[in-house]
Amino acid sequence: MSLVLDDVTVRRGIGPVISNVSLEVEPGKITTLVGPNGAGKTSLLEAISGVVQAAGGTITMDGTDLRKLSRRRRSTAGLKHVEQGRMIFPSLTVRENLKLTARTQADFEEALALFPELEKRIDNATVLLSGGEQQMVVLARAFAAKPRYLLLDEMSLGLAPVVFLRLMPIIKQISETGVGVLLVEQFAHMALGVADDAVVVTSGRVSYQGEPQGLLSDEDLLKQAYLG
Numbered sequence: 001m002s003l004v005l006d007d008v009t010v011r012r013g014i015g016p017v018i019s020n021v022s023l024e025v026e027p028g029k030i031t032t033l034v035g036p037n038g039a040g041k042t043s044l045l046e047a048i049s050g051v052v053q054a055a056g057g058t059i060t061m062d063g064t065d066l067r068k069l070s071r072r073r074r075s076t077a078g079l080k081h082v083e084q085g086r087m088i089f090p091s092l093t094v095r096e097n098l099k100l101t102a103r104t105q106a107d108f109e110e111a112l113a114l115f116p117e118l119e120k121r122i123d124n125a126t127v128l129l130s131g132g133e134q135q136m137v138v139l140a141r142a143f144a145a146k147p148r149y150l151l152l153d154e155m156s157l158g159l160a161p162v163v164f165l166r167l168m169p170i171i172k173q174i175s176e177t178g179v180g181v182l183l184v185e186q187f188a189h190m191a192l193g194v195a196d197d198a199v200v201v202t203s204g205r206v207s208y209q210g211e212p213q214g215l216l217s218d219e220d221l222l223k224q225a226y227l228g
Ligand SMILES: Nc1ncnc2c1ncn2[C@@H]1O[C@H](COP(=O)(O)OP(=O)(O)OP(=O)(O)O)[C@@H](O)[C@H]1O
Pocket: 012, 013, 017, 035, 036, 037, 038, 039, 040, 041, 042, 043, 044, 186
């Protein structure tokens, strides 16, 4: 049981932006995917969730071939993709935002419990929240939908590092409930701090795969992860 990519290739325009990538995201674990700008990280997540179709390879979720399913079917099967940019309804309150994805009161409460900061602002319009709090709403919405696997694309975008750092233990807690998390980040250090597995993608190919510690302790590898 896991989310498995085998030999996946993604084409955009004329050429491949992801070539022969294989990786596994296990339930209850965080796989952190890092790599420089334009390495193809977003394209890879998009191929998993069905925003684009993979040109080659297989993608299975707990044994189900995802490539045969539409984007919506992948989502109802338990795959939640949090795309770049804060996908919230700014004029709705925090409560209303969460209620849009939580199917039951228990799911709503469980999601909210991870975010004490949000409990205090539950009836405020989300537009009035800070960038970090808005990103918490995004994460809470995703978790409230009870995903089996969660794809998180550059949650750090536009956030101060210290604010992003606050999200890390929450993402860890989410994974500990049994959710498999694929965390894509340019801020490699922080995202690797909570990772169970690490993958570096450079120019569309896997250039490192293994223990996060092996990457964190190798300066050349890290440089490659940031700069290519
Ligand atoms: N819709 C598109 N059409 C054509 N090419 C695209 C499209 N989206 C991305 N690309 C190209 O695909 C390559 C990989 O981009 P992608 O956004 O997947 O990388 P990334 O690692 O997520 O980078 P970033 O961190 O900058 O988002 C880049 O060369 C980019 O220009």
